[in-house]
Amino acid sequence: MAPKVVRWGILATGGIAQTFTKDLLVDPATRGVHEIKHTVVAAASSSSASRAQEFLKSVNAPSSAVAYGSYKELVQNKDVDIVYVATPHSHHYQNVMLCLDAGKNVLCEKAFTVNAAQAKKLIETAREKNLFLMEAVWTRYFPISIYVRDAITSGRLGTVTRVYSDNSLAAEPEKAWPGGKSRMVAPDLAGGALLDMGIYSLTWVFQTLYTTQSPQHRKPPRVVSTMQRYPETGVDEMTTMLLTFPRDAAAGGDMHATATTSFRVGNDVDGAGTCGPAVRIQGTLGEMQVWPPIYRPTRTRLILKDGTIEDKNWPQPGPGKGSGWYNGFGGSVNQEGEGHGMFWEADEAALALVEGRKEGKFESLDESLVIMELMDEVRRQNGLVYPEKIETTDRVEL
Ligand SMILES: NC(=O)c1ccc[n+]([C@@H]2O[C@H](COP(=O)([O-])OP(=O)(O)OC[C@H]3O[C@@H](n4cnc5c(N)ncnc54)[C@H](OP(=O)(O)O)[C@@H]3O)[C@@H](O)[C@H]2O)c1
Structure with a gap:
């Protein structure tokens, strides 16, 4: 057809x-x-x-x-x-x-x-x-994410109980965004590490501890958090969250996660993965590791107690070498013919339209809402409020 x-x-x-x-x-x-x-x-x-x-x-x-x-x-x-x-x-x-x-x-x-x-x-x-x-x-729509979620739902990792997840930049915000007008740090553009980058730390926590539960067993997490403010504009430049996901004792009990984000420090200081994985998913049979950058990861390692070590690379497809086609984001350019990876979500949206579905299949709208509620709570705990014109649900011209 x-x-x-x-x-x-x-x-x-x-x-x-x-x-x-x-x-x-x-x-x-x-x-x-x-x-x-x-x-x-x-x-x-x-x-x-x-x-x-x-x-x-x-x-x-x-x-x-x-x-x-x-x-x-x-x-x-x-x-x-x-x-x-x-x-x-x-x-x-x-x-x-x-x-x-x-x-x-x-x-x-x-x-x-x-x-x-x-x-x-x-x-x-x-x-x-x-x-x-x-x-x-x-x-969420990358094959690497599907592989990691499958390793959890298939039981390969045993009972998964703890996740560490970091998405940070290791850049000086004063030099990266001088003047404080960039959307990364400007309060009236909802700047700050949490909403821009922490969302990915939370994505890995949620897609491993929450999305992998059957819908009737998904329970929103509790959170305790702390924030460091960016002196120039007052948004958060570093946020650290401790999460508890309730789970029945018979299924292994509560699950814990640490989700972190920072502009100034990070765990990929050379941009080459030398600092090690930025996501670690731990179960009773072993650990799955994902290398940074976790928004566009291309490398995993599975380590099991039985001695298995499974290293995998996940290059992004595209038109290929010799095509003369390039993509990338900001100052970084991918290799010739290598896609950025944004087509996977576009394919899912298009397939949903063709099939008559009204939501993405790897993150329901209810889950997006739970994550927004969690970020609201983190902001509430730390007193981070944005200007009313961008917090309102009224229709306004911005
Ligand atoms: N998925 C990812 O990997 C990824 C990466 C980067 C960013 N993002 C997200 O994508 C969104 C845009 O980020 P970006 O990096 O593309 O930002 P950007 O380069 O600053 O572009 C934002 C665009 O929004 C439009 N815009 C409308 N009103 C604006 C205003 N008052 N101030 C600034 N821009 C305004 C402008 O386009 P016009 O002038 O044409 O209207 C502007 O070019 C953010 O929500 C960000 O979190 C996602």
């Missing part, structure tokens, strides 16, 4: 929008996906149509794709099946609402929203309107 074509609209033209859209336009057959194909029919920039036009050119979009100078025009385009929202997290609530109001399905970047109240409202609205909505936690 011919693949079904899913038509995307891209909302925002920044760094990740570019990486995502380039991956999106790689033929899915290069990764063994034959049911769907993706195309880009439109992109919008909040600043100008010419910026959107430049964006479409830079990602090599079809020449028929339309460029808009406002997000409102994009969501009115009848040819758009699904919108990818790639604005700063401060803007996700308002931008996703705009899409849902116009009857569009949505894939929204992480962190889903600024707080759980906003996430809840988006989820309710999508369900009322019978639209697809998914938080773009791309890592």
Whole structure:
């Protein structure tokens, strides 16, 4: 059967929008996906149509794709099946609402929203309107994540009881984002380590200790946390969380996790993995290790008590060497022909549309909400509040 074509609209033209859209336009057959194909029919920039036009050119979009100078025009385009929202997290609530109001399905970047109240409202609205909505936690859709979750659910690790997970940068924020205006540190763009990077530490904790439980056994964790503030802007530059996931005694009792994030220090100081794994998943029969960066991991080690050591590499597929095609994010460029890995989540969103599903299969909307509630609690414990205009569930112009 011919693949079904899913038509995307891209909302925002920044760094990740570019990486995502380039991956999106790689033929899915290069990764063994034959049911769907993706195309880009439109992109919008909040600043100008010419910026959107430049964006479409830079990602090599079809020449028929339309460029808009406002997000409102994009969501009115009848040819758009699904919108990818790639604005700063401060803007996700308002931008996703705009899409849902116009009857569009949505894939929204992480962190889903600024707080759980906003996430809840988006989820309710999508369900009322019978639209697809998914938080773009791309890592969950990687084959490496499927392998790790399978190692847990198949019982290879025994009873899994503890996880350590870190996603940190090891950079000087003053030098990386001078002036405090970057979305990474600006309070009015919901800056800070927790929402931007801690979400990945929590992703590994949740997808190993929570997603792997049968839905009726999933219980939200308790959390105790501490935060260090970034002096220049007051957002968090380092956050440490201790989590307890309740589990019946007969199933092995409670599970513990340590989830950490920091701008300034990290456990991949040379960017080559020399510091060791950044995720360690421990069960009664052994340990699974995942090397950093944990948002785009490519290396695992399984160590079992019976002497098994299983090392695996998980390179990202793509058009391959000799293609002259490159992707990457920010200043880093992947090897020629190597995808970034954002196509896996795009494939899942497209397959869901074709199959009539309304959520992503490896992170339900309820789970996205539980994680937002947890991050709310961590912020509450440490008094981190963002400006009202980005915490509100009212419709406002940002
Ligand atoms: N999955 C991943 O690996 C990954 C990686 C990086 C970032 N992200 C997420 O993606 C989102 C965007 O991050 P990014 O790194 O792409 O950011 P970015 O480079 O700063 O781009 C954000 C874009 O949002 C639009 N925008 C609208 N209002 C804005 C405002 N007031 N201030 C700044 N930008 C505004 C702008 O596009 P227009 O001018 O065209 O409207 C801007 O180019 C964030 O939520 C982030 O957490 C995910």
